[in-house]
Amino acid sequence: MHTDLVAALDIGGTKIAGALVDGDGRILARAQRATPAQQDGETVMRAVAEVLGDLAGSPLWGHARSVGIGSAGPVDASAGTVSPVNVPGWRDFPLVDRVRTITGGLPVELIGDGVAITAAEHWQGAARGHDNALCMVVSTGVGGGLVLGGRLHPGPTGNAGHIGHISVDLDGDPCPCGSRGCVERIASGPNIARRALEQGWLPGPDGDTSAAAVAVAARAGDPxxxxxxxxxxxxxxxxxxxxxxxxxxxxxxxxxxxxxxxDVLFTPLRKTLTDYATLSFVQRLTVVPAQTGTDAGLVGAAAAALTRLPDVQAASH
Structure with a gap:
């Protein structure tokens, strides 16, 4: 039957998802709450506690050996705290301690959401079998994570690989992070849409001004x-x-x-990459779409917790 499982949490500005996940990455139980993102920190924590309470009600809960958390960032894994940009009530919030208390002292592993998706893609998705990979999430923001030498590389605080805030335009637009010309400021969904509108793109009769609507127009050839x-x-x-x-x-x-x-994104991306990735050791670099889909955050949080488990077992021998 199910021997060791991990409890996984995927915490974002819209929803808090939870799952019990087995060693093959299968989701065996689920729970979810809307994130009360504009409420105070304790209200947000109550939603997390409710998700954990739902999971604890599963007959499989007794098999959970650890908890993996992927959270919108910044996170600080070394301090066990989270300060998600889009959840203002949480600033240096001691999430790891709180989750450990609720779960009766289970070990808790915290990583940023970009690192979580990287863990999922390396374990189950498009980066499988690659020892050195960059995985990115391009949506409302731009996040990412790294696999180096065959291992997830979260860095000391759990934020390594945060490609959204590399500056690629020295004199570019100011970014809310405080820098200028960041990847996120140009490539995120809202910024793609903003740029199209500023340059004179007109939405269709439905008035949809999302990046998805811009993509539809681009496919139809709107310059x-x-x-x-x-x-x-x-x-x-x-x-x-x-x-x-x-x-x-x-x-x-x-x-x-x-x-x-x-293709509206990947065709120009692959073409332009040859202009920037010019040195011999980066010329074979490939760019592919992610495969893990909407459960990536949960699967990746579970992966991070599972990769820590061997240390625990080794220590107990």
Missing amino acids: VAVASFERAAQALAAGIAATATLVEIDIAVIGGGVANAG
Whole structure:
């Protein structure tokens, strides 16, 4: 039967999802709450506690050996705290301690959501079998994570690989992070849409001004929509090439809502990448869409907790 399971939490500005996951990445039980993102920190924590309470009601809960948490960031894994940009009530919130208390002292592993999706793609998805990979999420924001030497590389605080805030335009627009010309400021969904609207793109009769609507227009050949995706692709290409040049990755995996645009994004991205990834050791770099889908955050949080389990077992021998 199910021997060791892990409890996984995927915490974002919209929803808090939880699951019990087995050693093969299968989700055996689920729970979910809407994130009360504009409420105070204790109200948000209550939603997390309710998700854990639902999971604890499963007959499988007794098999859970640890908890993996992937959270919108920044996170600080070394301190066990989270400060998600889109959840203002949580600033340096001691999430790890609180979850440990609720679960009766289970070990808790915390990583950023970009690192969680990277863990999922390396374990179950497009980066499987690759020892050196960059995985990115391009949606409302742009996040990411790294696999180096066959292992997830979260860094000391759990934020390594955060490609969204590499600057690719020295004199570019100010980014809310405080820097200028960040990948996120050019390539995120809202920024793709903003740029298209500023350049004169007109939405259809439904008034939809999302990046998905811009993608539809780009597929239909609207030159402004095409140009907005080309600009996003160029920013992504520059960030990916910089990362590959620094740490020698051979694959970049892209997920998130904007990746659903398909060829409208990937064709100019692959073309532009050859302009930036020029040195011999980065020329074989491939760019592929993510495979793990909407459960990536949960599967990746579980992966992070599972990779810590052997240390625990080794210590007990």
